[in-house]
Amino acid sequence: MVSRGVFYFVTAILFVAGLLMMVYQHVTYEVPWLPGQARDLWNIEAKIEFEPAGNAPVDVRFALPAVQPGLVQVKQTTSSLGYGVDYVNRNGSNYVEWTKRDVSGPQVLYYRADFLIDNEASQSSMKVPPLRESVEPEPYGTAIREIADTAMAHSADPFSFASQVIRELQKPSESNSLLLNQYSRSSLVVRILQSAKIHAREIGVVQLENYRRHRPLQSRVAVFSGNKYQIFDPATGMSGLRSGKAREVIWTDNGNPLLNITGAQAAKTRSGQSARVTFTMMHHRISSIRAGMLKAGVDKASGAEFIPLSISSLPIDEQAIFKMFLLLPVGILIVVFLRIIVGVKTSGTFMPVLIAMSFLQTDLVVGLIGFVAIIGIGLVIRSWLSHLNLLLIARISAVIIVVISILGTVSVLSYKFGLTVGLKVTFFPMIILSWTIERMSIVWEEEGYHEVLKQGAGSIFVAVCGYLAMNSLTVQHLTSNFLGLQLVILSLILVMGNYTGFRLTELKRFKPLAFQIRKYPNGDQKEEEHSRLKRERDELKGDPHNVYRKWKQQAQQSLKDLGEETGEDGAPGESNGSKDHKSGSSK
Amino acid sequence: MKLHLPRILTRYANPFTMADDGIMGMNTRNISYIGRYNKRHLFPLVDNKLLTKRIAVAHHVATTKLIGTVQNQHDVQNVLDIIGDYHEFCIKPAQGSGGKGILVIKDRNAQNGHFIKSSGEEINNHDLRRHLTNILAGLFSLGGRQDFALIEELIHFDNVFSGFSYDGVPDTRVIVFQGFPIMCMMRLSTSASDGKANLHQGAVGVGICVRTGRAVRAVQFNEPIEFHPDTDRRLSELTVPHWRQVLELAASCYEMSGLGYIGTDIVLDRDKGPMLLELNARPGLAIQICNNAGLLPRLKLIEALTKRQRLTVPERVEFSMEHFGVWMKGAEA
Incomplete structure (x- = not known):
């Protein structure tokens, strides 16, 4: 058995590591803690038009946008057929330089920059x-x-x-x-x-x-x-x-020219104007997560190394599946809490989470109605199956097919009646439902319908709690963007797995005991048992060797006494104090 | 809302008071006692009655004699050979729960060879075989797993308990921790519990004094009662005979099973004395309510006894009687 110290150390490491990962992501990728924050992104496209006079090598130097507070340039691209492109710095200003040896006819060059509105940006050139x-x-x-x-x-x-x-x-x-x-x-x-x-x-x-x-x-x-x-x-x-x-x-x-074309002195556009620069722009609202990725990409380009601690680096399809997986621990955390700390009885440990997952697909009300209906019909049919004395595997298989038929019937009927919500019952996990029916019907037979109702209500309660948690946009945002959260949940579950305190339901269960233990002493005891035993324990701990020996000798002595009065019934200690000690029980 | 809050609170006990009184909760039991003292690989020994019986025989722990087992459908056909000359016996599933599937045959009809159940009803060979098939199919076992049937000698219950139980004869539950009997109780079925010994279905729980084997108090539905609701017998008169033997039998189950924290169920045979019925690796906590005492102070005293392993079974029993008895020994100390 691992010592408590090591356990808590490991748990603390998990917790802190998870938190650090989350903070790291928050800082580096600027993933916000809460969802729903969108950022403004501007695409600005500069179009440079000119027409060189005659065939001559051309060197076009176009000023790059300045670094300024409130805006972060996250991307720049050029589009220029046949030109060599270079980014240069001349006299403290940055330029993009297009060069081409043989130029004739009207030329169009494009430079595109993406700007993120960022109130925290404070640098300026x-x-x-x-x-x-x-x-x-x-x-x-x-x-x-x-x-x-x-x-x-x-x-x-x-x-x-x-x-x-x-x-x-x-x-x-x-x-x-x-x-x-x-x-x-x-x-x-x-x-x-x-x-x-x-x-x-x-x-x-x-x-x-x-x-x-x-x-x-x-x-x-x-x-x-x-x-x-x-x-x-x-x-x-x-x-x-x-x-x-x-x-x-x-x-x-910096007082630098926007455009400088060398080698084409008489650079004019066809309409007779000199070279011309125009800007076209477009505004986007992007998720702050993408914005963070873009910004981190800029820092990365400037040499910083980042680890992508997010599933957004995966393809979209895989992301969708993974997001569901990442939600599951939240539901599990709730199950663990409700079972260990509160003491809710459920049918099957993680059945409620899986049901909650299917509620996510179906909606709460439809899901609840569907779940109760399927379990109810299933129980009725299962009770008939139990008369057949089938073997377990056959019985479960039969129940699975029954569940499939119920799902099918509900879907078809609801579709006929034009209720498309009914089609969603197909999201229920069939195998889990079948096992739930099987388990509940066993509980019914063994412990009565009260217990079935109790466990059923407990399961539904846990499932609804799980659904409410997993359906929360904030929770979905946190789980899919902060992988570190999984470590935090893991450490919380580990800590709860170590909880030795009372469950909330036990406070109710033992209420009569807690009341009576103080009010009615057993027999004619003058000292409460727990304090007497505590005193004895302290005595033992104070001097383990001698107290142990004393008690052992006491025991051996009484055994010897007992051996001497052979023929007795074997109830020792009856001689001293057999006064009516049971009076306490009838008080 | 403000008015209702205190009323809700009165339904719940103060956890700190409960901890102070040494009442043990489910989480403490699972982590600090079952998890710590019961090795996982030993669990099958107690979950399967056949294995329990085997180790009991190997350790000379008194238990009901096994006539034979029915492990597959082929054996079902040969069940009459297995039973042989026995006129009274008991058939039970090896992994049964809650006393289900137990068939008690108390005699055989001399003329047609039919079996007579304890209720007086007669069943023929075919009925007997069908019952065995049901057991094999897992109809009575936990979770419906496939099972097999044990055929045991019938226990002749001691008459001392007559009138204390509505149906059947109660067994004595002794919680044994590290070989020390910790707390004892009997569960008496009532008409309210439908003959089942299940406390939350209305069976009467009687706390038994570790020192004397006498009833400490009796509770039904968590409330103290004085008389059995069906038979009107005064419950405080309940005394388990051969008490020291019962405790020694229970205590020796520690060496036998290797499990540190177990519930032992013991029946009293009229002729053969206390016998082990079954073991439970996850004994419940309701025993505290029946005894009006918390388990934790007793368990902690044993845990503090670092050299506990050196004590023999009678010494351990004597120790428990000395320390966990109900009334004070102040006079003689």
Whole structure:
């Protein structure tokens, strides 16, 4: 027998290991503890169109989206027929580089990125730009200084200054239209901010709107205050990236060009425009489990090793079967609890779990009606079979066929009447039902119908408890996503298997005893038996050797005395204290 | 809801008080006693009455004499040869439960050779054979397993118990732990229990004092009673004769079976004295209710007795009588 210490050690290890596996999965794959949390995924496809003049080698460099808070790029792919593709880093910015020696005609290149909305993402590739000393030619310099001075008077920090500048520029005035003719609105804002010694930069963003096609990159202004920055829309003055449905993704954040084509100087599209980049985007709601997998895939690509502790790495078909298997321990845990701790009587140890599993397929009410009906009809037919004095195997086989006929009849009848729910009874495990009928009919014969009702009700109670637990979305989510949970359940079952306390039903069963043992002493005992025996035990433990010898000698002495008074009936101790000790029983 | 809660609670005992009184629950019995002291491979010895009988004979433990066994359908045809000259005998399934399938033949009709049952009804050879076939088919055995039949000599019950039982003659159950008799009881059938000795069906349980073999108290449906509900006999007058012999027989079943925690069922034959009827490796807990005492303090005392294996059977019995008797010995200590 394994010592208790080792047992509890092993159980604790199982428990902790299971918990750690669950936490690991929660952290690495971001599998949420509760189901029902979906994540937002955006596919953004950039389409690059250009037409090189003449046959020349082409080197297309397209800026990759920036790393930014609130978004995690989980995937990127390119589609470009005949081009060599490379991901490169130039001057602190990442690019995808397409190269081809012989290019002619209109060219289309695709770059696709998948973004996961992730509020915990906080990394950013944005760097504070240096201040540029630039002297604007007149009359623009004066106009810029005027706006800067007005804005300065109405602002407290770089951010409020920026919004004041944008507001000033929105006013219809002669100097504003002069400036806006010379500069683009965003570069004008940056120039004004720079002239006021505020770090600012033009950035390119893509607005995320579902099913939008061919959207251009839009200009925004990033305004810095120390290490912090805010993004402003130079046209509206809106501060911060828009959240909600119209989110924006920062694509270029270091002043780097979005697209750079070398070797095809006169790269124009057919319509005469220069090379063009447009974005198409699509929104998906994906399960947080898949999102976690995607995210972990990104980390994996960057070198981290993960063990997939989830069945989602299996093919879909196998997953469905496995999910059922993984639910079973939950039902078993409930059976163990109800039998060991509560003391519910069931017919067959795990029959209730299997019935609960079939309830999962049929629905509770249909399942219950079907179960009771089949067992009831089965018992009636089985009672007739028992008159035939069949051998066990033949009897069980007969019951199985009877159960099949009942299932078939119910299905056919209910289908005829247009009740498709009736068809679901075929989910019941036939062999288990047959054994249940067999066992119950034996109990009926041996212990009466009371016991059958008790066990039947107990079984149904346990099955319903199991069904309620296994039908819970939370439980299904936990079992199918956290394999570590199985270890935790195992350790709980092991611990319960060691429970030596009273069952709940025993508290009721022994209630009269517990009451009487205190109220009515046996015979004329003056000390309660348990305390007398405890005293004797303590005496023995205090001095095992001598007390044992004393008691042994006592026993031997009485035996010797008994031998001397031969002819006596052999009831010793009758001489001393045979006063009416039975009076207690009639109290 | 608030009003009902206390009323529900009164139906349940306080588990801490129960533990304090040493009342043993099912889980403790299974883990700490049956699981720890009863080796699994020894269970068939007690579940199969034929095996029990064999080891009893080998260990010179008094048990009813076996006339013969019927193990297959072929033997059924030869049953008259097996029975031979016996006029009274008893046929029982080897793995039967709850006294089912036991056929008691108390005489044979001299003219036609018919068998006379204890009820006085006569059955012929054909009926006897059919009963044996039923036993072989497992009609009376636990879970309907195939079984075989034992033909035993009839026990002539001691008259001391007449009037204490509604139907049949009761046997004495002694719980034996490590060879020490721990607690005893008798189950008396009543009309309420339909002649069955099953306590929760209404049989009367009588706790028997380990020291004297006298009734301690009697309970029916968990409540103390004074008189047998059918025969109106005063239950406190119940005394098991040859008490020391009964206990020694029970105690010797430990060496015989090797099982540390057993229930022994003992019958008293008018002429041959106490005889072992059967053993039970999973004795029930209702004996505590009949004795108005918990099993645990007694079991723990034996467990604390580290050198218990050195004691002989009479010494162990004497020890149990000394310590587990019902009334105090304060006067002589």
